[in-house]
Amino acid sequence: MSAPTGAPVLGPGAVILGIESSCDETGAGLVRITDGGPELLGHELASSQDLHARFGGVVPEIASRAHLESMTATVRSAFDKAGLRHRDVDAVAVTSGPGLAGALLVGIAAAKAYAAAWDVPLFGVNHLAGHVAADTLEHGPLPSPTLALLVSGGHTQLLKVTSLGGEVPDAITEIGTTVDDAAGEAYDKVARLLGLGYPGGPVIDKLAAEGDPTAIRFPRGLTGPRDAPYDFSFSGLKTAVARHVEGLQRDGLPVPVADICASFQEAVADVLTAKTVRAATDLGIGTVVVAGGVAANSRIRGLSEERCAAAGLQLRVPRPGLCTDNGAMIAAVGAHVARSGRPVSPDALGGDPGLPVGTVSVA
Template sequence: MKNFSIKNKKDANVTILGIESSCDDTAAAIIRDGVILSNVVAGQKVHEEYGGVVPELASRAHQQNIIPVVDRAIARAGIEKSDISAVAFTRGPGLLGSLLVGTSFAKGFSLAAGIPLIEVNHLQGHVLALFIKEKDGAYNPPKFPFLCLLVSGGNSQIILVRDYLDMEVIGQTIDDAAGEAFDKCAKVMGLPYPGGPHVDRLAKQGDPHRFNFAKPRISGLDYSFSGLKTSFLYFLRDNLKENENFIEENQADLCASLQFTIIDILLNKLKKAAKQTGVKEITVAGGVSANSGLRTALQENANKHGWNLIIPKFEYTMDNAAMIAITGYYKYLNGEFAGQDAVPFARTQL
């Protein structure tokens, strides 16, 4: 790995290009001294007709999108390529083909520009999205140490964060993630992909206590959502035998009851973690943190238990490159660079 001399931490103009391509969104962002200058995301609607992400189609779309997305991010930031101090990229976890596109582009950019390459754990990026500064000066980061409930389509974790680059997973799902439970149950009800936002919308019109679904009995701080999915599926199957229009006639109540159950499972463990650690600085991250029911429940618990609750802006909850760039910024300051031999990992942990 080539040795790079980095600017002093007190120096200005540490400019990071972030690349995110872990799933079906191609994203690029520019962050300078912790301040977001641009954040561009190109989605892939091709997956909607399949009810889920098709890995091969995703990787092909990334190849088409990566250059125009990066070019747009640099232009919107109002900088030149020569101003970039380092390029950060998502190394994993994610879809291997998709990750390979972002990794390869980042390596090429690093070589061509003669700047450092920084690998980023996608999960770590979700947590550090809480530290993105806005150009208008808005900044409300959590104080160390804090607990982060990281909930997305592929992950459900409780993370104890001691510093920017010092994180410990103290609880995680042993099977399926909360976001997957939302999407798979939504698919069974015939809702479009991704199902989570549709469940959230319909849940606002329903009764969350109308139906009861199975909750796991897992010791410690770990999660499980596979039993809930099975319970939901069998419940629909049994009721459809009696009434073929059961889902259509009860869709709002089904969504509300499902959402209530998932949120209850998530928060029971989070409350337990807060009590065990004595930490009252609580945050949430990941795509499911955009769910309005979860945000409301978190605020209610914060008021009840005296938590200082920090919830990120909506655009930083979904997969985006700003979270990769901000993580790259802190790793740059710490001198943590990757070599050209870095390869993506489909599965990895913090």
């Protein structure tokens, strides 16, 4: 690569290509830097979920191969949707972590090739910061500080966000996390034991609309007076659902799938929203962002609206299409990083499956 070790500050008008390949979706997105935040120009997504469905979860080797096969077409489609050509791009951003090691490397290799061919800076950025940055594509710059609830298949975290550019110490700090299963992981496991297939989130959300959320009082993890106030636990909830189903089957009783889905979903939404509002209130933060793939869930969105309104908090949630993994969110965080004047990533940039959320960009 010929990109310099230090990058100039990119200002309004600069275009960023974002590439995402951390799990089972290949994403490419293009945004333009503006004074009102990054502007989405176009993006494309290719998913390999159907290839993983028979296994009940993501198979890393299959995901990596799918990224390799779909990357070029996905990037081309994003350019077509944006009405741009490669000469319009001023920088490339790519997910450097966290994620699946092999999947990350496919996206990074592609991003390095594009940046070298076009002689533009490359920024390796944090996937989790990208989820938060996705909201700025719709609602503009975030107030500082903002409290972000990040809920996905692999992560459930409460984050204090002071900057998405990573130019200040503690730009993103974790104040709470799951001690076992992430919320999205619990959805997938409950869907599997109910025979609903993979991924579990959308089908449970759909069936929950037909059920009674008060039918079964499933446990709310880590909500006791001596428990960590901002941490989460969903393993016990998943086990409680399994034991309930096993008990019904042992007694020869029908399994009310819709009621179980609704009651399980209510337990998840109750804990997520209660702890988020509590954290924002305790920390004196007036704006809450709910981000990540599980943020597309209708009950989590609805209960977040109710409880934030009651607490006098401003709630921001990206539209569902920007909640799941996508290249636009990576371009968005890349735009914040590029505008802040952060150094470009080195030629030796690699994937870091455990990249901490506090590392917004890799330099």
